[in-house]
Amino acid sequence: MIKQRLIVQKVCFSFLKIAALLNGAALAVILYFIISRGWRAISWEFLSQAPRDSMTAGGILPCIVGTMALCLVTIFVALPIGVASAIYLNEYASQGKLVRFIRLGINNLAGVPSIVFGLFGLAFFCIVLKMGVSAASGGLTLGIMTLPVIIGASEEALKSVPNTYREASLAMGASKWQTIRKVVLPVAFPGIITGSILGISRAAGETAPIMYTGAVFFTPDLPASILDEVMALPYHIYVLATAGTQIEATRHLQYGTALVLIVLVFGMNLSAIILRSKIRKNLRI
Amino acid sequence: MQTHIKMHTKNLDFFYGDFQALDQVSIDFIENRVTALIGPSGCGKSTYLRCLNRMNDLIAGIRVKGLAMLDNDDIYDPSIDVVTLRRQVGMVFQKPNPFPKSVFENIAYGLKVNGMKDKAKITRIVEKSLKQAAIWDEVKDRLNESALGLSGGQQQRLCIARALAVAPEVLLMDEPASALDPIATQKIEELITELSSKLTIIIVTHNMQQAARISDRTAFFYMGKLIEVNDTDTLFTKPELKQTEDYITGRFG
Ligand SMILES: Nc1ncnc2c1ncn2[C@@H]1O[C@H](COP(=O)(O)OP(=O)(O)OP(=O)(O)O)[C@@H](O)[C@H]1O
Ligand SMILES: [Mg+2]
Numbered sequence: 001m002i003k004q005r006l007i008v009q010k011v012c013f014s015f016l017k018i019a020a021l022l023n024g025a026a027l028a029v030i031l032y033f034i035i036s037r038g039w040r041a042i043s044w045e046f047l048s049q050a051p052r053d054s055m056t057a058g059g060i061l062p063c064i065v066g067t068m069a070l071c072l073v074t075i076f077v078a079l080p081i082g083v084a085s086a087i088y089l090n091e092y093a094s095q096g097k098l099v100r101f102i103r104l105g106i107n108n109l110a111g112v113p114s115i116v117f118g119l120f121g122l123a124f125f126c127i128v129l130k131m132g133v134s135a136a137s138g139g140l141t142l143g144i145m146t147l148p149v150i151i152g153a154s155e156e157a158l159k160s161v162p163n164t165y166r167e168a169s170l171a172m173g174a175s176k177w178q179t180i181r182k183v184v185l186p187v188a189f190p191g192i193i194t195g196s197i198l199g200i201s202r203a204a205g206e207t208a209p210i211m212y213t214g215a216v217f218f219t220p221d222l223p224a225s226i227l228d229e230v231m232a233l234p235y236h237i238y239v240l241a242t243a244g245t246q247i248e249a250t251r252h253l254q255y256g257t258a259l260v261l262i263v264l265v266f267g268m269n270l271s272a273i274i275l276r277s278k279i280r281k282n283l284r285i
Numbered sequence: 286m287q288t289h290i291k292m293h294t295k296n297l298d299f300f301y302g303d304f305q306a307l308d309q310v311s312i313d314f315i316e317n318r319v320t321a322l323i324g325p326s327g328c329g330k331s332t333y334l335r336c337l338n339r340m341n342d343l344i345a346g347i348r349v350k351g352l353a354m355l356d357n358d359d360i361y362d363p364s365i366d367v368v369t370l371r372r373q374v375g376m377v378f379q380k381p382n383p384f385p386k387s388v389f390e391n392i393a394y395g396l397k398v399n400g401m402k403d404k405a406k407i408t409r410i411v412e413k414s415l416k417q418a419a420i421w422d423e424v425k426d427r428l429n430e431s432a433l434g435l436s437g438g439q440q441q442r443l444c445i446a447r448a449l450a451v452a453p454e455v456l457l458m459d460e461p462a463s464a465l466d467p468i469a470t471q472k473i474e475e476l477i478t479e480l481s482s483k484l485t486i487i488i489v490t491h492n493m494q495q496a497a498r499i500s501d502r503t504a505f506f507y508m509g510k511l512i513e514v515n516d517t518d519t520l521f522t523k524p525e526l527k528q529t530e531d532y533i534t535g536r537f538g
Contacts, residue, residue, distance in 0.1 A: 094345060164382035168444070171338060172395035172451055173372030182398065183384055 034258050041256025050220040055239075056246050060257050065222050066135065066230030067264065070214055071204050073139020073226060074146055079196055081143075082150030086192075089151070090158040091180055110148035114208040117145045121213035136226040138214015142203040149202070153195020157188040190276040197272035201265045207234040217243075233261040291316040291485040292337065292374075292455055297351035299332055299509075301344065306332045309351070310511045312504050314455070319477060319486045321496035321517065324506030325532070330489040333506070334457050337487065338374040339367050355455070372399060375453030379460045381440035383432035383447070388415075388424050391432045391443060395451040410450055418446035419476050438469025445476065456480070458488040462495070474499050493533055497521050505529045 045059050052058035085102075093099045121141030131137045161184050169179040203209075215235040223230045240254045241247060292314040299307035306329045314320050322330045335341045336353060339360060353360050360370055372395075383391050392411040401407055411428075415421040420442040424435070432443055441461060448456060458477070462470040477486060477499050490496050496503050497517060504514040505528075513520060513529045524530045 162382075164378060164380065165384060167340065167343070167376075167378065168382045168384065168447075169394070169398075170343070171340060171371055171376040171378075172398065172448065173368050174395070174398040175368050178398045182394070187385060 031262070034255055034262060037252065038255030038257075038259035041252045042259065046256060047260070051218065054245055055218060056250055056253075060231075060233070060236060060253075060260065062219060062222055062231040063233045063236045063257065064260065064264070066215065066232045067204055067234075067261070069135040069223055069226065069230055070139045070142060070210060070232060071200055071268075073135055074142040074200055074203050075196075077140055077143030078146045078150050078200070082147050082196065083154050083192055085147075086151045086154030086158060087180060087185075090155050091176070091184065106148050106151055109144070110152075112145075114145060114206055117141050117209040118212050120144075121209060126213055131227060133212070133214060133216060133229045134227045135214055135223055135230050138210040138230070138232070139226070141209045141213045142206060145206070145209055146199045146203045149199030150192075150196045153199065154188070154192045157191025157195065158184065160191060161187045190279040193279075194272045194276045197268055197275075201268040201272075204265055204268070205234050205261060207232075207238050211235050211238070233257055233264070237261070288318075289316040290314065292353075292355050292487075294333075294336070294354070295352040297333070297336060297349070297353055299329070299336060299341070299350075300348040301332075302346045306509050307336070308509045310506075310509075312511060312514055314485055314487055315502065316485050317481060317483065318501040319481045319488060319499055320502045320504060321500035322487065322489045322504050322506060323491070323493065323496050323532075324512075326491075328506040329509045330506055331459050334376075334459055334487060334489055337455070337457055338371050338376055340371075340376065342367065372451050373453055374455045374457060375448035375451065377441070377444050377448050377456065377458045377461045380464050381437055381444050383435070383440050383443050385431065385433055387429045388432050388435070388443065389428040392447050392450045395447060399451060414446040414450040415443075417449050417480070418442045419472065419479070420446060436469075438465045438472060441465060441469070441473060442476065445473075449480075453484070455485045455487065458486065460489050460491060463491065470495075493521075493535075505532060507532070 047059055047064070048061055049059035050062050051060065085106075089099060089102065093102075118141065121137055121144075125131050125137035125140050126133055129137075131140075165183050165187065166179055169183045170176070174182070207215075210232055214230060215232040216229045217239055219229060219231055221228075237254055237257050240250045240257070290313045293312060295311045297307055297310045298305065310329075310333060312320070322333065324330055332341065336349060337360075341347050341349070349361055355370065355373060358365060360374075384394065386394070389411055392414050393407050396407050396410060401410075412421065412425075415424060420439060423439055424443070427434075432440065435443060441464075445456075445461070462473045465473065474495065477488065480486065481501075488500065500517045502514065503517045503520045505512045505520070505524075507528060513524060513526050515525070520529065521533055524533065530536075
């Protein structure tokens with residue numbers, strides 16, 4: 001009897017373990033695939049020059065700069081609004097109708113397909129607000145798309161701050177805002193930042209939201225202001241792989257670009273993790 | 286002997302939604318005395334204590350009826366500033382809850398949020414508060430280290446120092462020693478006795494001996510009602526009601 005239970009347990013655990021291992025395996029396969037095909041494309045020229053000869057040669061510097069510009073706009077838009085919303089929802093709002101309505105909105109925002117964000121961005125930012133196809137329009141579109149992620153991460157982080165801290169602070173005659181700013185936010189900060197960076201690095205790899213709003217097929221110039229159009233890594237891959245004149249001949253460039261994109265995204269995630277553990281250590285929690 | 290009533294409640298009712306947790310509670314708290322609140326678990330001691338600095342306001346759907354006064358101010362009057370009230374009526378919680386900040390910052394926090402900017406003055410008050418809470422000698426060399434590195438008993442005395450820093454007139458303590466070992470408990474008890482010369486203290490405790498040792502007056506709660514309140518000596522030796530006697534002699538609860 002006991003033996004049978006142990007066997008059942010073993011089988012179940014093995015299943016769980018295999019499921020978990022599959023994640024790692026998927027990542028490994030993707031990485032192997034891209035690195036093995038892309039590393040030959042990587043060179044100093046590739047990273048530091050604009051594309052040449054109808055994008056069959058040269059580098060991808062405008063795409064790297066463009067993606068970074070989009071990310072910066074995204075961060076500037078989505079981080080403050082997202083964190084502010086999370087603070088309002090988690091710390092201030094009583095759980096009434098308004099809050100339910102806001103939450104419904106956020107949840108639905110999370111479910112909107114990215115191409116729809118792209119069309120919305122085109123209609124609203126590019127045309128109604130007259131920002132044209134630009135890093136600003138693209139970044140704003142990505143920002144709206146990222147908001148639910150940032151709000152979710154921030155709310156999680158705020159929820160994980162023990163209530164006893166809030167009580168201790170209020171009991172000493174601190175106002176609610178002082179309590180949030182000086183006690184709650186510092187403790188929640190690492191979680192907020194990590195979650196947000198993960199969300200933004202996800203946005204960095206999106207194509208659909210930026211292909212009508214921020215990214216263009218080709219521009220040799222680096223953006224001089226956020227109202228300039230940009231090239232972007234994911235869109236560049238898409239263009240080379242589907243619309244170029246020499247799709248087969250530029251395969252290595254496609255994989256090279258993908259590799260750069262992945263390194264960029266991993267870099268962001270890694271810095272998020274390092275930042276978090278640094279702050280945690282400082283807070284000594 | 287001249288006695289001043291520092292705080293009192295009259296016919297205080299308290300509701301969590303539809304559930305009535307306090308029923309017509311009237312107690313006078315004498316200035317610079319220790320009053321112990323005793324009673325079986327769930328009888329409303331914490332609820333009552335948290336009415337006195339309006340900590341219950343944080344809970345949705347609560348309702349308070351009756352009178353709660355600090356000196357001549359009705360603390361539930363709409364014109365009362367809750368932030369000021371909580372500075373006057375400090376609180377120490379059951380579980381030590383220092384902030385994840387340095388020892389120094391923990392104490393300085395209350396001063397800073399109340400608008401004090403003068404660094405020298407802050408440093409002076411931090412030291413004074415830590416001395417008052419009898420923990421200065423143990424932490425004076427680690428003021429800049431995290432308060433979370435202290436032992437449970439040290440953390441609790443730090444929390445008391447933190448509460449003292451803003452110079453409250455009344456100190457509410459909800460089972461402040463229940464998470465501590467006997468030696469740490471003894472230190473807290475000595476501290477309470479010491480502090481009561483300048484401070485009105487209201488303390489919830491489950492420990493009869495502790496109530497008998499440290500309090501001047503004791504109030505016995507049962508099922509949301511105040512059953513009996515009297516000088517501690519009288520209440521423990523000649524309780525008026527059978528219910529009180531049964532509880533303090535351990536026959537129920
Ligand atoms: N937030 C709350 N919402 C609803 N009911 C509550 C809440 N907090 C306490 N109660 C109820 O109010 C009653 C009194 O609780 P309270 O915490 O004041 O008791 P207590 O005397 O402090 O008990 P203990 O000695 O176990 O700490 C209990 O029946 C409890 O279940
Ligand atoms: Mg209690």
